[in-house]
Amino acid sequence: MTLQNLDCEQSNSIDLTEAKRVVEQIQLDASKNSVERNRLGQFATPNSLAIEVLKYSKTLLPASEEIHFLDPAIGNGSFYSALLQSFPSEQIKSTVGYEIDRGYAEVALKLWDKTSLTLNIADFTESVPPQNEKFRSNLLICNPPYVRHHHLSSDKKISLKRLGIKTTGIELSGLAGLYCYFILAAHGWMARNGLACWIIPSEFMDVNYGEKLKQYLLERVTLLRVHRFAPENLQFTDVLVSTSVIWFRNTKPNHDYFVEFTYGESISRPSCSETISSRVLKEISKWNRTSISPTQKNNIHSGAKLSELFEIKRGIATGANNFFILTPDRVNELSIPFEFLTPILPSPRYLLDDEILSDEQGNPRLERKLFVLNCKQPMEYFQVKYPLVWNYLQQGEKIGISARYLCKHRSLWYLQEIRHPTMFLCPYMGRHKSRNSRPFRFILNHSKAIAPNVYLMMYPKMQLETLISTNFELRNSVWKALNSIPIQNLIHEGRVYGDGLHKLEPRELANAPADLLLKALEKL
Numbered sequence: 001m002t003l004q005n006l007d008c009e010q011s012n013s014i015d016l017t018e019a020k021r022v023v024e025q026i027q028l029d030a031s032k033n034s035v036e037r038n039r040l041g042q043f044a045t046p047n048s049l050a051i052e053v054l055k056y057s058k059t060l061l062p063a064s065e066e067i068h069f070l071d072p073a074i075g076n077g078s079f080y081s082a083l084l085q086s087f088p089s090e091q092i093k094s095t096v097g098y099e100i101d102r103g104y105a106e107v108a109l110k111l112w113d114k115t116s117l118t119l120n121i122a123d124f125t126e127s128v129p130p131q132n133e134k135f136r137s138n139l140l141i142c143n144p145p146y147v148r149h150h151h152l153s154s155d156k157k158i159s160l161k162r163l164g165i166k167t168t169g170i171e172l173s174g175l176a177g178l179y180c181y182f183i184l185a186a187h188g189w190m191a192r193n194g195l196a197c198w199i200i201p202s203e204f205m206d207v208n209y210g211e212k213l214k215q216y217l218l219e220r221v222t223l224l225r226v227h228r229f230a231p232e233n234l235q236f237t238d239v240l241v242s243t244s245v246i247w248f249r250n251t252k253p254n255h256d257y258f259v260e261f262t263y264g265e266s267i268s269r270p271s272c273s274e275t276i277s278s279r280v281l282k283e284i285s286k287w288n289r290t291s292i293s294p295t296q297k298n299n300i301h302s303g304a305k306l307s308e309l310f311e312i313k314r315g316i317a318t319g320a321n322n323f324f325i326l327t328p329d330r331v332n333e334l335s336i337p338f339e340f341l342t343p344i345l346p347s348p349r350y351l352l353d354d355e356i357l358s359d360e361q362g363n364p365r366l367e368r369k370l371f372v373l374n375c376k377q378p379m380e381y382f383q384v385k386y387p388l389v390w391n392y393l394q395q396g397e398k399i400g401i402s403a404r405y406l407c408k409h410r411s412l413w414y415l416q417e418i419r420h421p422t423m424f425l426c427p428y429m430g431r432h433k434s435r436n437s438r439p440f441r442f443i444l445n446h447s448k449a450i451a452p453n454v455y456l457m458m459y460p461k462m463q464l465e466t467l468i469s470t471n472f473e474l475r476n477s478v479w480k481a482l483n484s485i486p487i488q489n490l491i492h493e494g495r496v497y498g499d500g501l502h503k504l505e506p507r508e509l510a511n512a513p514a515d516l517l518l519k520a521l522e523k524l
Contacts, residue, residue: 050082070137147178205287307510315451319406362448
């Protein structure tokens, strides 16, 4: 048999095994419900993505270099399959995988039993890395479990934190997900100058808990490239997470260097690309600006911020909207006096207009009218004065509303947070697919309604409040100026999740530029 025929036969064998692997993956996914898979962070890498990752990784390695491959969360072998499809067999000298889930591991053992894969059914974070340099990996590829911090036990978090400190000297935040610990744990498994590639959620670039991970990527290793997929281009159809792929070498930098940031639908053909100094990356709190094209970036101002003009708070979190937020019909049915009710806005999706008018009582003129129950008197007061209200509160205790987390931590479980009405509001999340293709919009509120926690409530500070109180028309100018803030500026300050969902926390909106608003005020 000729060498060409042998290579062809091996290729056909790999293709057939890959086809079997895909079928096995579908069956494995179907054997567990979505809640269980979410808790365990089990989201398999699509073969197309695995192939693209391996092909690009190959360009970062010398053609003559022997490959010692490691996947710390191998599943049933998506990256291993892509490795065999991307590299010549004679170049691959050792392959090691770890998988904690016995079901997935046993499928992988059956699929790849005729190959050189060494598969360990074990928790990678509890395994001991090789002490001898020659047994360490020079090509580490992994899609680590996407397990959020609240699914990790206290004992597990403590052990993972200690492992991260021992391996890298870096202590991660208690809010970090399991994938962050995996990256630090794998440091001890990498050969000097070895290449690592991780597929992880993009959120680490924009959130506080990601600061320590970014420190590791810039100071303990040499970060080569960060590719951020477009949020609407979900790489994992069973989880709404915006995905990034990062590559780095296990080489500690001794000077500033440049990192390639790319953005778009594919690794091989990004829609935009630029290089950014590691010094600059250390100075900025969010890396999502690197997904903005240079033209858009030039429009981001660094002058005055909205925090200089507004105090921004989230709307109220009742802890049980179905119990505390009532329709007019429900209010009449329960005979609750209006003195214990406050008008509250519905979800932004029910607001067809960005201007909320008011009736004579201060209630918003909306088709969907709502009121929030808000009482500051003790139960005994209602038992004597308002037995119908007392009966309703008693029902809340019987069905466990009073025992819910937010409620039980209040002085009175039915006493809401203090929020005064404000003229200016902004929904705290949205999508580009929403009305006017703007994930964020500013709302002018003429009513006395407060807002639930799906809004950001913007309270003008003293000087602006004084101007508005003496010039009624000014509020319209302020509102128009807010809506003139380029949407990319707001996106830059916030964070993005899967399927193009954008979010803004109060401090993030407060950091948005106020230049256009100040210019509008100067004209008055």
